Amino acid sequence: MLTSLVHHHGVLSRAQLTRQTGLNRSTVGTLIGQLISLGLVYETAPAGEGQVGRPSPDVHPSPSIAALAVNPEIDAVTIGLVGLCGKVQKKIRFETERIPSAREAVNIASTVIAGMRSELDASYRITGIGMAVPGLVNRDDGVVRHAPHLGWRNEPVARMLSEATGYRCQAANDASLSAEAELIFGAGARQGNLIYLNGGASGIGAGIIADGHLLKGASGYAGELGHTFVRTAGKTCHCGATGCLETEVSQSRLLELAGLSSGDTADLEQALSSGNSAEVNEEVTRQLTFLGIALRNAVNIFNPEVIVLDGFLGTLHALAPASLDGMLISQAMDGPAGQVKIYRAALGSDLMMIGAAELAFTQFLADPADIGATPGTLPAPTSQTG
Structure with a gap:
């Protein structure tokens, strides 16, 4: 719950987290301590002057937590790196001369991600990959049942991309993901x-x-x-x-x-x-x-x-x-x-990346401690303080 609040709202004070969760201060403090030890958030002294009483530290999302996003279109495949709070860190649009097949889109995405791998391993802990597809997609299994403009039918793209990259991958309809992104951040x-x-x-x-x-x-x-x-x-x-x-x-x-x-x-x-x-x-x-x-x-x-x-x-x-x-x-x-x-x-041109990344953050937000078990990720870094 706390991780989701920080992800969706950005920097929040301990007092704000206490009010929004309805939990007592002691419980919130314990939970924040656990998240800090996992390297998922860090605290700083509160901003501003002239505060009355004991100051409530500000809780920030870790900049090292990120998700990969992939959006295949009829003329390109776009790959993005998105941090918590919907911050797009990087976006690469790989244009194609013709409509890519599902296998071609997966190959393009996995090749671009392989080129980013040294940076990802050195600086980020990746929660997974979210794939936004213009068509009918079953979220449960990541199979594209029909993407008419792409010419795809019954393509298990989530499994294909997961096998190609080693990251956990999920796929869903692009517009549905965008709707959720605009609801949260836009x-x-x-x-x-x-x-x-x-x-x-x-x-x-x-x-x-x-x-x-x-x-x-x-x-x-x-x-x-x-x-x-x-x-x-x-x-x-x-x-x-x-x-x-x-x-x-x-x-x-x-x-x-x-x-x-x-x-x-x-x-x-x-x-x-x-x-x-x-x-x-x-x-x-x-x-x-x-x-x-x-x-x-x-x-x-x-x-x-x-x-x-x-x-x-x-x-x-x-x-x-x-x-x-x-x-x-x-x-x-x-x-x-x-x-x-x-x-x-x-959210402009970043919308599709933010929506796809939100899909990849879903399991992490439900169980933040599970990030250490994600294929291709690093151990939790030392928490930041200050």
Whole structure:
């Protein structure tokens, strides 16, 4: 519990930890002492002056505890090193000339991690690897059941990457992991009910947080809002249905109008906002209309406090910020529509790495003492004080 609080909130004083856990001061002191002896946290004198009474030391997360994150996409595999508190220490994007197979993605990731190994062994204790995949992923076994844009079916990527690296590995849907990251560290902080949607080269993914917990469904596949029905006369989707959200709301069309073959969200937004052509405005309005239909349905069904838009969906909203709000007010039910607020994702390009790492931190946070048994990690370092 204490490790999770320090991880999620950063530096906390002993007094704050006592209040948040509801435990007595003596118990909290004993638990902190155990975490210090394991090298998982360290204490410093409290900041500030003029404190009354006995000062309460500040408890910091150890900078040596970290997780590896992997995110395969249709044009690249990104590997990251993420510390506690969601701090991205390193990120390497390995671009591919074609869509990587599951084996190719694993080979790329394991090769990059092997190149980092001397640094990892010297300076970090790795809790494991989290893999964020754009598709249907069973969290229990780390098997990608179907990642349509990658062309993967029934690929045991977690086991493959674990065998290739020696680190414990878990895999899950990328949007679900991002939703959890935004809930903990980003735009959804302190909100219990959140809908996250990301738009990118691999389509539209979503994650739903209900009462502070990720909505998983029977097999972990819940949240596929990219396949929400939005248009009767729509195109046929790769899923076999017609009129899905991600067939009508597409990054590729926006890149085409912006005169870009590829590029990050900032490049796309700048190109679209500076163009100011009738064709661009018409397409932005069209896509926002279909996005609004999907969000109307989601708001009525889930009654979220916050909708977080990421990727090119955040760009669409930024180009016409009043549009989606107006559609929800006019089309969704009064109660849910009046409660929800739309935000852009706050964690930027690091979001996927933070979300994947959070998956790798799960077992460590549940049992911090277990980190010593993780393959490829070092013994606990001497605790830091000061």
